[in-house]
Amino acid sequence: MDDQLSRVFSALADPIRRDMVARLAVADAGVNELAEPYDVSVQAVSKHLKVLEEAGLVSRTKQAQRRPVHLEAEVFDLMTKWIERYRRQAEERYRRLDDVLAEMDTEQSPIDTRHTERGAS
Protein backbone atom coordinates (compact mmCIF):
# COMPACT_ATOMS: atom_id res chain seq x y z
CA MET A 1 0.00 0.00 0.00
CA ASP A 2 2.68 2.46 -0.98
CA ASP A 3 1.60 4.57 -3.88
CA GLN A 4 -1.47 6.68 -4.14
CA LEU A 5 -2.99 4.61 -6.91
CA SER A 6 -2.99 1.59 -4.65
CA ARG A 7 -4.55 3.57 -1.87
CA VAL A 8 -7.28 4.95 -4.10
CA PHE A 9 -8.22 1.61 -5.62
CA SER A 10 -8.09 -0.02 -2.24
CA ALA A 11 -10.26 2.67 -0.70
CA LEU A 12 -12.92 2.21 -3.36
CA ALA A 13 -12.88 -1.55 -3.06
CA ASP A 14 -15.19 -1.31 -0.06
CA PRO A 15 -18.95 -0.96 -0.77
CA ILE A 16 -19.56 1.24 2.26
CA ARG A 17 -16.78 3.60 1.22
CA ARG A 18 -18.07 3.73 -2.35
CA ASP A 19 -21.51 4.57 -1.05
CA MET A 20 -20.07 7.30 1.13
CA VAL A 21 -18.34 8.77 -1.88
CA ALA A 22 -21.61 8.60 -3.77
CA ARG A 23 -23.36 10.51 -1.03
CA LEU A 24 -20.56 13.01 -0.64
CA ALA A 25 -20.84 13.76 -4.32
CA VAL A 26 -24.24 15.20 -3.49
CA ALA A 27 -23.37 17.12 -0.37
CA ASP A 28 -20.77 17.45 2.35
CA ALA A 29 -21.66 15.70 5.58
CA GLY A 30 -20.52 15.05 9.11
CA VAL A 31 -19.46 11.67 10.43
CA ASN A 32 -22.65 10.94 12.33
CA GLU A 33 -24.72 11.93 9.38
CA LEU A 34 -22.67 9.67 7.14
CA ALA A 35 -22.86 6.78 9.56
CA GLU A 36 -26.60 6.83 9.91
CA PRO A 37 -27.64 4.58 6.98
CA TYR A 38 -25.15 1.83 7.74
CA ASP A 39 -25.38 -0.92 10.23
CA VAL A 40 -22.00 -0.24 11.78
CA SER A 41 -20.74 1.95 14.59
CA VAL A 42 -19.79 5.57 14.15
CA GLN A 43 -16.22 4.65 14.95
CA ALA A 44 -16.11 2.25 12.05
CA VAL A 45 -17.30 5.01 9.72
CA SER A 46 -14.66 7.30 11.15
CA LYS A 47 -12.08 4.69 10.20
CA HIS A 48 -13.49 4.45 6.71
CA LEU A 49 -13.20 8.19 6.37
CA LYS A 50 -9.60 8.03 7.43
CA VAL A 51 -8.95 5.58 4.64
CA LEU A 52 -10.69 7.82 2.11
CA GLU A 53 -8.75 10.80 3.39
CA GLU A 54 -5.40 9.06 3.14
CA ALA A 55 -6.27 8.15 -0.40
CA GLY A 56 -6.86 11.82 -1.12
CA LEU A 57 -10.48 11.24 -2.00
CA VAL A 58 -11.83 13.30 0.82
CA SER A 59 -10.86 16.21 3.02
CA ARG A 60 -12.08 17.26 6.45
CA THR A 61 -12.35 20.89 7.39
CA LYS A 62 -12.69 21.84 10.98
CA GLN A 63 -15.82 23.83 11.64
CA ALA A 64 -16.81 24.32 15.28
CA GLN A 65 -17.05 20.89 16.87
CA ARG A 66 -18.15 19.38 13.60
CA ARG A 67 -15.87 17.94 10.95
CA PRO A 68 -17.63 18.25 7.63
CA VAL A 69 -16.30 15.84 5.03
CA HIS A 70 -15.76 17.07 1.50
CA LEU A 71 -15.23 15.02 -1.63
CA GLU A 72 -12.10 15.79 -3.65
CA ALA A 73 -12.86 14.88 -7.22
CA GLU A 74 -9.32 15.42 -8.44
CA VAL A 75 -7.99 12.01 -7.54
CA PHE A 76 -10.49 10.40 -9.82
CA ASP A 77 -8.41 11.62 -12.72
CA LEU A 78 -5.51 9.54 -11.52
CA MET A 79 -7.56 6.39 -11.82
CA THR A 80 -9.22 7.35 -15.05
CA LYS A 81 -5.86 8.01 -16.63
CA TRP A 82 -4.47 4.67 -15.56
CA ILE A 83 -7.54 2.78 -16.71
CA GLU A 84 -7.85 4.55 -20.02
CA ARG A 85 -4.22 4.04 -20.82
CA TYR A 86 -4.35 0.29 -20.68
CA ARG A 87 -7.82 -0.05 -22.06
CA ARG A 88 -6.73 1.94 -25.07
CA GLN A 89 -3.59 -0.15 -25.39
CA ALA A 90 -5.58 -3.37 -25.21
CA GLU A 91 -8.03 -2.16 -27.79
CA GLU A 92 -5.24 -1.04 -30.04
CA ARG A 93 -3.69 -4.45 -29.80
CA TYR A 94 -7.02 -6.01 -30.60
CA ARG A 95 -7.37 -3.88 -33.67
CA ARG A 96 -3.89 -4.72 -34.91
CA LEU A 97 -4.54 -8.37 -34.31
CA ASP A 98 -7.57 -8.13 -36.54
CA ASP A 99 -5.38 -6.65 -39.25
CA VAL A 100 -2.96 -9.50 -38.94
CA LEU A 101 -5.78 -11.96 -39.19
CA ALA A 102 -7.22 -10.30 -42.21
CA GLU A 103 -3.83 -10.60 -43.81
CA MET A 104 -3.54 -14.19 -42.87
CA ASP A 105 -5.89 -15.45 -45.54
CA THR A 106 -3.34 -14.70 -48.19
CA GLU A 107 -0.33 -16.07 -46.43
CA GLN A 108 -0.19 -19.44 -44.80
CA SER A 109 2.39 -19.33 -42.09
CA PRO A 110 2.06 -21.51 -39.03
CA ILE A 111 1.28 -18.74 -36.61
CA ASP A 112 -0.77 -19.17 -33.52
CA THR A 113 -4.40 -18.73 -34.20
CA ARG A 114 -5.84 -19.13 -30.78
CA HIS A 115 -7.31 -16.14 -29.13
CA THR A 116 -7.85 -14.65 -32.43
CA GLU A 117 -11.53 -15.18 -32.81
CA ARG A 118 -13.88 -13.10 -30.78
CA GLY A 119 -12.04 -14.53 -27.82
CA ALA A 120 -13.56 -12.01 -25.51
CA SER A 121 -15.86 -13.73 -23.14
Next chain:
Amino acid sequence: MDDQLSRVFSALADPIRRDMVARLAVADAGVNELAEPYDVSVQAVSKHLKVLEEAGLVSRTKQAQRRPVHLEAEVFDLMTKWIERYRRQAEERYRRLDDVLAEMDTEQSPIDTRHTERGAS
Protein backbone atom coordinates in the same frame (compact mmCIF):
# COMPACT_ATOMS: atom_id res chain seq x y z
CA MET B 1 -16.25 -8.55 -1.59
CA ASP B 2 -19.57 -9.33 -3.14
CA ASP B 3 -20.16 -7.30 -6.23
CA GLN B 4 -17.97 -7.09 -9.26
CA LEU B 5 -17.07 -3.46 -8.72
CA SER B 6 -15.55 -4.35 -5.37
CA ARG B 7 -13.64 -7.20 -6.91
CA VAL B 8 -12.29 -5.05 -9.72
CA PHE B 9 -11.16 -2.20 -7.49
CA SER B 10 -9.70 -4.64 -5.03
CA ALA B 11 -7.86 -6.49 -7.77
CA LEU B 12 -6.25 -3.30 -9.03
CA ALA B 13 -5.27 -2.17 -5.55
CA ASP B 14 -2.19 -4.37 -5.74
CA PRO B 15 0.87 -2.98 -7.55
CA ILE B 16 1.92 -6.38 -8.89
CA ARG B 17 -1.50 -7.02 -10.30
CA ARG B 18 -1.61 -3.58 -11.87
CA ASP B 19 1.75 -4.22 -13.45
CA MET B 20 0.54 -7.54 -14.79
CA VAL B 21 -2.44 -5.81 -16.34
CA ALA B 22 -0.09 -3.26 -17.88
CA ARG B 23 2.01 -6.01 -19.40
CA LEU B 24 -0.98 -7.98 -20.56
CA ALA B 25 -2.22 -4.92 -22.38
CA VAL B 26 0.80 -5.39 -24.62
CA ALA B 27 0.65 -9.12 -25.15
CA ASP B 28 -0.83 -12.30 -23.76
CA ALA B 29 1.52 -14.28 -21.58
CA GLY B 30 1.90 -17.47 -19.61
CA VAL B 31 2.19 -17.66 -15.86
CA ASN B 32 5.92 -18.29 -15.73
CA GLU B 33 6.53 -15.53 -18.18
CA LEU B 34 4.45 -13.19 -16.09
CA ALA B 35 6.12 -14.21 -12.87
CA GLU B 36 9.63 -13.66 -14.10
CA PRO B 37 10.10 -9.95 -13.29
CA TYR B 38 8.76 -10.19 -9.78
CA ASP B 39 10.50 -11.34 -6.69
CA VAL B 40 7.81 -13.78 -5.69
CA SER B 41 7.09 -17.42 -6.38
CA VAL B 42 5.18 -18.61 -9.41
CA GLN B 43 2.42 -19.80 -7.11
CA ALA B 44 1.93 -16.33 -5.77
CA VAL B 45 1.56 -15.03 -9.31
CA SER B 46 -0.91 -17.78 -10.03
CA LYS B 47 -2.96 -16.56 -7.09
CA HIS B 48 -2.80 -13.00 -8.36
CA LEU B 49 -4.09 -14.20 -11.69
CA LYS B 50 -6.96 -15.94 -10.00
CA VAL B 51 -7.92 -12.66 -8.38
CA LEU B 52 -7.74 -10.85 -11.70
CA GLU B 53 -9.77 -13.58 -13.33
CA GLU B 54 -12.50 -13.51 -10.70
CA ALA B 55 -12.70 -9.77 -11.19
CA GLY B 56 -13.29 -10.39 -14.87
CA LEU B 57 -10.16 -8.53 -15.86
CA VAL B 58 -8.46 -11.52 -17.36
CA SER B 59 -9.24 -14.84 -18.99
CA ARG B 60 -7.20 -17.99 -19.31
CA THR B 61 -7.50 -20.28 -22.28
CA LYS B 62 -6.12 -23.74 -22.14
CA GLN B 63 -3.50 -24.45 -24.75
CA ALA B 64 -1.47 -27.61 -24.32
CA GLN B 65 0.07 -27.47 -20.89
CA ARG B 66 0.28 -23.73 -21.05
CA ARG B 67 -2.36 -21.34 -19.84
CA PRO B 68 -2.02 -18.10 -21.78
CA VAL B 69 -3.55 -15.17 -19.96
CA HIS B 70 -5.55 -12.62 -21.89
CA LEU B 71 -6.64 -9.17 -20.78
CA GLU B 72 -10.36 -8.41 -20.98
CA ALA B 73 -10.68 -4.68 -21.39
CA GLU B 74 -14.45 -4.66 -21.04
CA VAL B 75 -14.55 -4.49 -17.27
CA PHE B 76 -12.69 -1.22 -17.34
CA ASP B 77 -15.90 0.39 -18.51
CA LEU B 78 -17.59 -0.60 -15.31
CA MET B 79 -15.08 1.37 -13.30
CA THR B 80 -14.94 4.29 -15.65
CA LYS B 81 -18.70 4.62 -15.53
CA TRP B 82 -18.76 4.58 -11.75
CA ILE B 83 -15.93 7.06 -11.44
CA GLU B 84 -17.23 9.42 -14.07
CA ARG B 85 -20.68 9.45 -12.59
CA TYR B 86 -19.61 10.75 -9.24
CA ARG B 87 -16.90 12.97 -10.52
CA ARG B 88 -19.42 14.63 -12.78
CA GLN B 89 -21.86 14.91 -9.92
CA ALA B 90 -19.25 16.46 -7.68
CA GLU B 91 -18.26 18.93 -10.35
CA GLU B 92 -21.87 19.78 -11.00
CA ARG B 93 -22.37 20.45 -7.35
CA TYR B 94 -19.30 22.61 -7.36
CA ARG B 95 -20.65 24.63 -10.22
CA ARG B 96 -24.01 25.10 -8.54
CA LEU B 97 -22.32 26.09 -5.34
CA ASP B 98 -20.54 28.81 -7.20
CA ASP B 99 -23.88 30.00 -8.51
CA VAL B 100 -25.31 30.00 -5.04
CA LEU B 101 -22.35 31.89 -3.72
CA ALA B 102 -22.58 34.42 -6.46
CA GLU B 103 -26.20 34.88 -5.59
CA MET B 104 -25.57 35.12 -1.92
CA ASP B 105 -25.00 38.85 -1.97
CA THR B 106 -28.69 39.36 -2.49
CA GLU B 107 -30.32 36.50 -0.61
CA GLN B 108 -29.54 34.95 2.74
CA SER B 109 -30.74 31.35 2.49
CA PRO B 110 -28.75 28.20 3.33
CA ILE B 111 -27.34 25.98 0.68
CA ASP B 112 -29.78 23.96 -1.30
CA THR B 113 -29.35 20.23 -0.93
CA ARG B 114 -32.34 18.81 -2.65
CA HIS B 115 -30.91 16.25 -4.98
CA THR B 116 -32.09 12.94 -3.73
CA GLU B 117 -30.68 10.59 -6.24
CA ARG B 118 -28.19 8.18 -4.83
CA GLY B 119 -27.25 4.99 -6.56
CA ALA B 120 -26.21 1.83 -4.85
CA SER B 121 -22.64 0.94 -5.45
Next chain:
DNA sequence: GTTCTTCTCAACCGCAAGGTTGAACAAGGA
Protein backbone atom coordinates in the same frame (compact mmCIF):
# COMPACT_ATOMS: atom_id res chain seq x y z
C1' DG C 1 7.18 -46.07 -20.44
C1' DT C 2 10.07 -41.94 -17.92
C1' DT C 3 11.14 -37.20 -17.55
C1' DC C 4 10.58 -32.24 -17.97
C1' DT C 5 7.67 -28.25 -18.09
C1' DT C 6 3.83 -25.53 -16.78
C1' DC C 7 0.63 -24.63 -13.78
C1' DT C 8 -2.60 -25.28 -9.72
C1' DC C 9 -3.98 -26.97 -5.08
C1' DA C 10 -3.40 -27.41 -0.02
C1' DA C 11 -1.61 -26.16 4.28
C1' DC C 12 0.51 -22.94 6.80
C1' DC C 13 2.28 -18.17 8.55
C1' DG C 14 2.33 -13.11 9.53
C1' DC C 15 0.02 -9.10 9.21
C1' DA C 16 -3.25 -5.70 8.07
C1' DA C 17 -8.33 -4.65 7.49
C1' DG C 18 -12.79 -4.05 9.30
C1' DG C 19 -15.51 -4.63 13.10
C1' DT C 20 -16.48 -4.04 18.17
C1' DT C 21 -16.54 -1.52 22.95
C1' DG C 22 -14.96 1.94 26.16
C1' DA C 23 -12.79 6.04 27.13
C1' DA C 24 -11.16 10.64 25.91
C1' DC C 25 -11.16 15.19 23.85
C1' DA C 26 -12.96 19.66 21.97
C1' DA C 27 -16.46 23.05 21.58
C1' DG C 28 -21.11 24.94 22.44
C1' DG C 29 -25.20 25.46 25.30
C1' DA C 30 -27.64 25.13 29.94
Next chain:
DNA sequence: TCCTTGTTCAACCTTGCGGTTGAGAAGAAC
Protein backbone atom coordinates in the same frame (compact mmCIF):
# COMPACT_ATOMS: atom_id res chain seq x y z
C1' DT D 1 -19.60 25.15 36.10
C1' DC D 2 -21.68 20.82 34.16
C1' DC D 3 -23.80 18.53 30.27
C1' DT D 4 -24.44 17.35 25.57
C1' DT D 5 -22.87 16.69 20.90
C1' DG D 6 -19.57 15.20 17.50
C1' DT D 7 -15.60 12.93 16.72
C1' DT D 8 -11.42 10.33 17.46
C1' DC D 9 -8.14 7.17 20.02
C1' DA D 10 -6.86 2.71 22.15
C1' DA D 11 -7.43 -2.22 22.78
C1' DC D 12 -9.02 -6.08 21.26
C1' DC D 13 -10.99 -9.87 18.06
C1' DT D 14 -11.71 -12.29 13.79
C1' DT D 15 -11.23 -12.72 9.01
C1' DG D 16 -8.95 -12.41 4.74
C1' DC D 17 -4.83 -11.47 1.94
C1' DG D 18 -0.29 -12.08 0.17
C1' DG D 19 3.48 -14.74 0.82
C1' DT D 20 5.78 -19.31 1.48
C1' DT D 21 6.79 -24.55 0.65
C1' DG D 22 5.45 -29.16 -0.88
C1' DA D 23 2.89 -31.99 -3.59
C1' DG D 24 0.20 -33.24 -7.62
C1' DA D 25 -2.23 -32.98 -12.41
C1' DA D 26 -1.74 -32.54 -17.44
C1' DG D 27 0.83 -32.51 -21.61
C1' DA D 28 4.96 -32.59 -24.45
C1' DA D 29 9.35 -34.60 -25.32
C1' DC D 30 12.63 -38.08 -24.79
